[in-house]
Amino acid sequence: MEFETEILGEKGYIRVSADLDTEASGEALREAFNDVFERGQRTIVLDLSGAQIINSHGIGKVLMCYKRMRAANGVLMVTPLKGFVKETFELLMLDKLLPVDQAADEK
Amino acid sequence: MDTESGGMHSELCLSSRQVAELGQVSVPLIDQLLKQGVLDQQSTIRLKVAVQEAVSNALEHGNLRLASAWKEELLSEGEDLFSVVRRARLADPLYGERTVRVRAWVDDGVEGGTLLIEVSDEGEGFLGRWKSEPIQMADPETVQCSGRGLALMANSVDALRFRRNGATVTLVKHLATWAG
Numbered sequence: 059m060e061f062e063t064e065i066l067g068e069k070g071y072i073r074v075s076a077d078l079d080t081e082a083s084g085e086a087l088r089e090a091f092n093d094v095f096e097r098g099q100r101t102i103v104l105d106l107s108g109a110q111i112i113n114s115h116g117i118g119k120v121l122m123c124y125k126r127m128r129a130a131n132g133v134l135m136v137t138p139l140k141g142f143v144k145e146t147f148e149l150l151m152l153d154k155l156l157p158v159d160q161a162a163d164e165k
Numbered sequence: 166m167d168t169e170s171g172g173m174h175s176e177l178c179l180s181s182r183q184v185a186e187l188g189q190v191s192v193p194l195i196d197q198l199l200k201q202g203v204l205d206q207q208s209t210i211r212l213k214v215a216v217q218e219a220v221s222n223a224l225e226h227g228n229l230r231l232a233s234a235w236k237e238e239l240l241s242e243g244e245d246l247f248s249v250v251r252r253a254r255l256a257d258p259l260y261g262e263r264t265v266r267v268r269a270w271v272d273d274g275v276e277g278g279t280l281l282i283e284v285s286d287e288g289e290g291f292l293g294r295w296k297s298e299p300i301q302m303a304d305p306e307t308v309q310c311s312g313r314g315l316a317l318m319a320n321s322v323d324a325l326r327f328r329r330n331g332a333t334v335t336l337v338k339h340l341a342t343w344a345g
Contacts, residue, residue: 079189079214079217080188080189081185081188081248082188088242088243088244091243092242092243095243110210111210111213111214113214113217113218113221113314113317114218114221114311114313114314114317115221117310117313118236118310118311118313119310121308121309121310122236122239122243122245122310124308125239125308125310126239126243128305142207142210142211142214146317149300149316149317149320150300150313150316150317151300151301151302151303152303154302154303155302155303155305155308
């Protein structure tokens with residue numbers, strides 16, 4: 059499993075194209091994040107529109123990315139969320155932690 | 166892998182290694198109830214997430230005895246200690262051959278039925294060292310990568326029941342449209 063990454067201006071994007079609920083998808087996120095982070099991007103946007111489900115494993119991997127970004131004085135953002143993923147972020151109050159990249163909505 | 170299903174009942178028994186290889190454990194009864202219109206799509210997604218959380222806990226904390234705190238210890242390439250020890254223990258027969266058992270059935274009641282999904286592991290349970298805390302806004306400085314599984318499970322079903330110090334957890338979902 060592999061997630062596509064893209065650099066658009068100052069931002070690095072990770073297109074999560076599967077549910078974030080297994081070891082395999084968590085590992086794909088870690089690899090995609092490493093790829094963008096090591097290219098020096100310090101604003102990274104997770105596009106979770108391809109995920110219908112996220113569980114505590116996926117949340118843990120997202121927060122690991124968040125902590126690495128924060129330690130490097132960077133910002134981890136998400137594209138506007140929907141459905142169960144949005145509900146889960148709100149339940150766990152992660153929507154207060156990860157800002158939404160509104161520009162992604164306008165593309 | 167031992168599986169058994171029929172009527173309003175399904176049961177499977179998997180080794181830790183099989184659970185890890187599968188990534189996801191499906192409960193045929195959930196899909197059957199969706200097909201029959203007893204469960205809607207949203208409840209089905211929530212139930213599947215709750216089952217996965219319970220099975221992950223059974224595998225990782227029950228059978229493999231992994232500590233959540235290891236998720237905070239980052240090693241090279243952004244990998245955490247938890248993932249490294251997880252791999253090592255899955256390869257060790259002492260941990261890798263312990264089983265996870267998932268049993269699902271519908272209990273008929275006076276006011277509709279109740280779906281019960283019981284997940285058991287061969288660990289020591291966790292209730293003795295667990296403290297229930299309300300979900301709070303995480304502090305950006307100290308946010309933890311772990312500790313949200315039970316909250317997600319509780320949000321997805323009507324009740325959680327524990328036995329054997331938490332080594333057996335039962336997910337309880339009332340079926341309003343159950344006709345028996």
